[in-house]
Amino acid sequence: MDSGIQLFSPLVKLQVEKNMKKKEKNGMFYLEKTIEISASHKLELDYGSKCQRLHGHNFKVKIYCKSPTLDKNGMVVDFEIIKELVSALDHSDLNHFILQPTSENIAKYVWKLVPRCYKVDVIESEGNKVTYEGE
Numbered sequence: 607m608d609s610g611i612q613l614f615s616p617l618v619k620l621q622v623e624k625n626m627k628k629k630e631k632n633g634m635f636y637l638e639k640t641i642e643i644s645a646s647h648k649l650e651l652d653y654g655s656k657c658q659r660l661h662g663h664n665f666k667v668k669i670y671c672k673s674p675t676l677d678k679n680g681m682v683v684d685f686e687i688i689k690e691l692v693s694a695l696d697h698s699d700l701n702h703f704i705l706q707p708t709s710e711n712i713a714k715y716v717w718k719l720v721p722r723c724y725k726v727d728v729i730e731s732e733g734n735k736v737t738y739e740g741e
């Protein structure tokens with residue numbers, strides 16, 4: 607019995623190879639990882655707020671990475687590396703890592719921290735989400 611590829615006419619086979627070569631250059635890999643961190647912070651604000659007192663949140667951090675190519679291990683970024691980097695913030699006082707650690711500044715900090723990251727969501731509590739995007 608013939609193999610699958612031999613079922614194509616030479617013209618179709620040529621088009622398939624051309625298409626595959628073209629797509630090899632145009633594709634993009636997307637990765638998404640969610641990590642929960644429990645951390646404390648206090649904010650310096652120019653208005654009175656309970657957020658000025660030290661308090662904690664169970665933050666949900668969603669990290670988005672992308673790359674047109676893979677590393678030598680066939681990955682965009684190893685999920686375990688992302689976990690290790692972001693988990694450094696778990697059970698910490700965020701004011702030690704980030705100046706004015708609002709959800710906005712936490713998102714930008716994580717974006718800078720993780721290789722190939724282009725977007726970060728920080729969900730401080732249900733209904734309160736911040737997104738930071740950058741290349």
Ligand SMILES: [Zn+2]
Nearest residue numbers: 647657661663
């Ligand atoms: Zn807070």
